[in-house]
Structures are given as C-alpha cells and as structure tokens.
Amino acid sequence: MLDAAEELFGHYGLEAVSLNQVRKHAGSRHASVIQYHFGTKRDLVRAVFERRAPRINKRRNELLDRVDRTGDSEELRRLLSALIKPLVEEGAASEKGRNYVLFVDSMRRSPDVGFATIMDAHHMSGLHRIVERIEQIRSDLPKREVRLRFRLIQSWIIESAADWERRRTRGEEPSGPEYETYVNMVTRMCVAAIAIEAQ
Numbered sequence: 713m714l715d716a717a718e719e720l721f722g723h724y725g726l727e728a729v730s731l732n733q734v735r736k737h738a739g740s741r742h743a744s745v746i747q748y749h750f751g752t753k754r755d756l757v758r759a760v761f762e763r764r765a766p767r768i769n770k771r772r773n774e775l776l777d778r779v780d781r782t783g784d785s786e787e788l789r790r791l792l793s794a795l796i797k798p799l800v801e802e803g804a805a806s807e808k809g810r811n812y813v814l815f816v817d818s819m820r821r822s823p824d825v826g827f828a829t830i831m832d833a834h835h836m837s838g839l840h841r842i843v844e845r846i847e848q849i850r851s852d853l854p855k856r857e858v859r860l861r862f863r864l865i866q867s868w869i870i871e872s873a874a875d876w877e878r879r880r881t882r883g884e885e886p887s888g889p890e891y892e893t894y895v896n897m898v899t900r901m902c903v904a905a906i907a908i909e910a911q
Contacts, residue, residue, distance in 0.1 A: 720733060723811070761819060769798075776838055776841050799870070799873055800898075846906060
C-alpha cells in the first residue's frame with residue numbers, strides 16, 4: 713500500500729490521486745483497506761513520509777557528526793551538503809527511492825497536507841541541528857531571516873531534486889555516481905543563499 717501511494721502521489725500529486733486509486737494500484741479489492749490501516753489520506757501521506765524519513769535523518773546526522781568533528785573553514789558548505797546529500801542519495805539508490813523524492817516534492821506543494829508540521833516530526837533532528845548551526849554561523853542576521861532563508865533553500869532543494877529525478881527517468885540526466893556533481897552544484901548555490909549579505 714505504501715509503495716503504491718508513494719509512486720502515485722509522487723508522479724501525479726497528492727490532490728490528483730484518490731485513496732481508491734491507491735488501493736487499486738496496490739492490488740487490493742477491499743474498498744476500505746486504506747481507512748482501516750491508515751485512517752485518512754493525510755495519515756497515509758504521513759506514513760509514506762515516515763517510512764524513509766528515519767533513514768534519511770540517520771544519514772544526515774552521520775554527515776553532521778563529521779562536520780562537528782572537523783571544525784574547518786568550510787563548515788557552512790558541509791552543513792548544507794548534509795542537508796542535500798541524504799535526499800539525493802535516497803533517489804539515486806533505487807526506483808522506489810526516486811519515487812520518494814517525487815513524493816516529498818508533491819507533499820511540499822500540497823496546500824492540504826501541512827508540510828511544515830510533517831517535516832517538524834521527530835525524524836527531523838538533523839534538520840534542526842543544521843538550522844541551529846547556521847543560526848550560529850550567521851549570528852549577524854536576525855533568526856527570522858536565517859530561518860526564512862533556510863526554508864527557501866529547503867523548498868528549492870526538494871523541488872530541484874525532484875526535477876533531477878524526473879529528468880533522470882526520461883534519460884536526460886546520467887544515473888549513478890554523477891549525483892555527487894549535482895550535490896556539489898546545489899550545495900554551492902545554497903551556500904550563496906545563506907552567505908549573501910542582509911539588505
């Protein structure tokens with residue numbers, strides 16, 4: 713059921729897919745199977761998100777632990793790479809991972825889901841660590857501005873990763889380890905967005 717929901721929501725958007733379509737795509741003949749196991753559509757979306765979120769969060773925290781130990785001058789770049797890399801790695805790992813990246817982008821764009829409340833779930837400790845560190849690095853800016861910049865780059869990262877996955881699916885982008893080049897490019901752009909002076 714979760715695979716079917718992830719695939720359909722990722723490819724067509726949350727609003728365009730009904731629970732009945734998810735049920736049929738999963739091969740179930742029981743009309744109320746989703747409501748029985750998950751409750752509402754929002755609950756199903758949360759279950760799809762939370763299935764992979766712990767692994768992504770764990771990887772993000774592993775990368776952050778390395779930043780904690782290095783203390784080098786490229787701390788901002790390493791922090792933002794830790795933000796970007798786990799999601800892109802998930803997409804590069806398999807077809808199902810690719811569907812998850814597309815699903816997260818659909819979830820982000822949905823006005824009905826409450827993306828911010830789902831993203832603030834307990835599986836997001838790595839994100840919170842990154843925000844706190846960026847606030848320390850950019851202590852010259854008001855926290856509100858730092859958090860706004862972070863939200864903007866976070867949305868752009870998700871949208872960009874989903875676009876990259878769609879292009880890879882169509883054969884317009886290479887598969888495999890080339891994702892490192894992509895991660896480095898996106899990281900540099902995000903560093904610029906955080907490092908730019910206040911107006």
